[in-house]
Amino acid sequence: MTVMIPWPRREAGRHSRPALIQALRTENAKLKAFESAANDFFLRLLADRDDVYAAWQNAMRQCAEAETAAVCMEETARQLKLENVELLARLANVDAVTVPPAERDTSAPEDQATEPIPVRALWDALGAGPVQAVLPPSHEDPGTGRIL
Template sequence: MSLTDLIPGKRDKQPNRHRADDRIARLEKHLAAVQADNAKLLNRQMAADDYFAILIDDRNQVYDAWRHEGRKRAEAEIAAGLMQSDRDQAIADREADAAELAELRVYKANAEAVTVPPMERDTTAIEDQATGPIDVRPLWEALGPVIRVSTSGASADPGQPRAASWGVDDTQPLGTTKGVT
């Protein structure tokens, strides 16, 4: 018996056995676990790489669309400016043409004016005959007195009472009429 055998806890311990086969088996288990973790991590790394590649492609498409929109907007602004100047030029041309047309119409009217003195003018055509002065008087003076046509009391004279309306007996003198039942 040795001195270490008398120390409690040390006696119950099994003697260390350093067998190479046990250590190799433990290391192979550990190596298999590490390889499984590496395979799992590599799969995750590939999935993350694919995801980031898709994100980068989407970002590039957005940037390309943004640049394309900027070019299209610049082209549209240039086209709008050109259309505005074309419109302004067309308006100016139209106004110039209208002024020229008015001058030409005046020239044509002066060139084709009838300059024959009245005593030499042929007035046999109905449209060339002279007209008399137009009688301009109020209608009640031009027509004369208004003649009463109806015996119902209706009159064209505004000073007279109005005729009875429908549904009212108009055979009676005004003021004594009663509704028809």
């Protein structure tokens, strides 16, 4: 059986051993540079991830502190409202005017009850209907010619 694989020739040219070694070394150098760049990029990604995680932890800590402060402020506000209600009640009791109930003496003539005051609509009081214009007193009535 014959081997049908074309073996590289040992003569100078494109597939000579020194040229092949040089091409492999060049490719190896390119791959190492690519690997180094990928490692640098991966380290930057890890550093960014660590920074984001630290910022997230800081935000969660600040959130917890804010919730604690809010609870304390709500309790303080509730206590201040209760104290305010107590102080308003004390002030109302101190400033209260206490007068015993009394009855008005109506024996004098000027204290006698009067008749109720008649209240009418404006046009009834002026003698005008709702469809007539209310004129000032210096105008003449066009129907009668008299001064109103």
